[in-house]
Amino acid sequence: MVTIYDIAQRSGVSAMTVSRVINNTGRISDKTRAKVKKVMEEMHYVPNQMARSLVLQHTRLLFLLIADITNPFYTTLSRGAEDAATKNGYKLLFGNSDENLEKESDYIHTILTTRVDGVMMAPTGDPSLPNLESLLQHQTPFVLIDREVPGVECDIVLGDSKEGARQLVDHLVEQGHTRIMMVNGSLSSSSARLRLQGYREALQLNGLKYEPEYLFETSFGPQNDLSAMNAWIDSINPLPTAIIAGNNVIAIELIRLLQQRGLRIPDDISIVCFDDFGPYADINPFMTVVAQQAYQFGYLGMQMLIDRIQSGSASGPWRKVVLPAELIVRSSVKQL
Amino acid sequence: MVTIYDIAQRSGVSAMTVSRVINNTGRISDKTRAKVKKVMEEMHYVPNQMARSLVLQHTRLLFLLIADITNPFYTTLSRGAEDAATKNGYKLLFGNSDENLEKESDYIHTILTTRVDGVMMAPTGDPSLPNLESLLQHQTPFVLIDREVPGVECDIVLGDSKEGARQLVDHLVEQGHTRIMMVNGSLSSSSARLRLQGYREALQLNGLKYEPEYLFETSFGPQNDLSAMNAWIDSINPLPTAIIAGNNVIAIELIRLLQQRGLRIPDDISIVCFDDFGPYADINPFMTVVAQQAYQFGYLGMQMLIDRIQSGSASGPWRKVVLPAELIVRSSVKQL
């Protein structure tokens, strides 16, 4: 690896002079600058960011930890985050926790040892608390996306889960449904709790009763074993006329299971869910969803993070952005 | 930030001793080790990977640069890559070039300055050559995925594009189609060229003629402006009975355009494509595709990369893995 010293020697100047032309600081004569630049090109010099960061005490690196790289919500969000980061001169590194606390913890460790300037992350759920505390302890600025975790104060971008649930229920009720169940993500995540709450409240507002067996709790991430969900469906009699899925991934799994039983959607059973399907949403006009503005999640969140870093205030008044949810009616609900 | 020196001072030992307990090297008495460990926990010490890498001359960091984070092929591939990396004790960082050469170049710069140990990437196309040459120049081991670029020798994982195209054409011909067109990705990418070649050869083998206007060239990535594709469709008369899309993203866009014209698939026109749709493939049994083993792409490629790094041979005989393509017949083709 060619270093600043190699360049210095070949150019007949000191290392400091080379550093100055690299960073465009200090006073350098045009002649010297030109010569050093030429040598740098000849030797294909690339600065060592680690050495630089060591003394500068910052990396210009930001980290985005998403919960499911397979989910269009997060990939769309990622693009928003990347755009905002790039626009501000930061590089963005990605990680994927897979809705798995252990993987999340590993990434937190990487984040800490790598000394990135800031982190934007979707916590796997309430158990992420220690991870966030680590971040706090090491004064690494972070903003949360999609999920709050009780016990930490910080900047956060949220979707309006409760209102979304209400819209979904109202829509179903309008279509004549009265037996409406829910397959939700893990209740250790605040968004799942809010969605459940919104669902129950909306049920009540519509004069419908909620029964414990109306709810099945699973994970927001892809499952390799769907047998528990299958068993739940078995246990339900009669089947609901409509099911609300806690997110798009759950909806997919649910539909697969239902179809395996020969049930058609929406003819035999109606399904709606939170989160849209990215590019796969309007191909075969299908799922009625409450869409979240995924790109905005990423863009706004990243902007908040960068503001926080640049203002240098690791504490202070926290910002909480709640993005509205939008009901998009397609054709997964049957009018009864 | 607490450093090794802070730990040393509080423990009443030298920095070197602390370093030794961190890395489990050298001879340390149990008593000293216990004390140092205790102090490290108390002070929430996290090693500075940059300082460490600076002297160690390696980072244990690998980089995965994909071309479209929105595409299930790449996200599935990412999970395979991540699994392989983790299994071998490496951390994986992700980047998304968005099929954009400039973004790719930016990432290459980050990769070089960050001094990651190795890179796995899907080059945007032949113009990626200078980027790969940079990697070569700096002796950063890399393996390519999905696309070859003329002029560089390296480890690579490819899908069998030509054979895949043949299977697609054969299938269409079997279903009675004779007017088969193709909307392909940029021909600056080897996989697009191979797919085109396979398509043309298969046409010929089936006694069908190829006309220049049968081909429309676009990008493998998502387009924000579909007007050119629309114009191409306008210009075709009569419409083909079937179209082969160069990948899943193109298929989606094509379908959207076709549906906007009131055409139904497969009743009015049949569509097939390369690459499957991840979780969205079998929901509403739909696209007939030639699927690539995305997870294997990632896992195998990452394994090759790590082997290359650990063997320390930056040159030598290159490995080329060609993964077979599998035709999955669903319902986007009409029997004529």
Place this chain on the structure above:
DNA sequence: TAAATTAGAGTTATCGGTAACTCTATACTA
């Protein structure tokens, strides 16, 4: 014209670690 600036560099210390070498008791050997 002497004093004060200033342009254009160079030196030294430091960031947070680790390798390689050194040092000192204590344990072991002949």
Place this chain on the structure above:
DNA sequence: TAGTATAGAGTTACCGATAACTCTAATTTA
């Protein structure tokens, strides 16, 4: 019992950069 090993540390140099300070010759100022 003197000589040699060895356990258990400590010292020093260095990885590749930059901040802060210094130095010298040329230029400007009064």
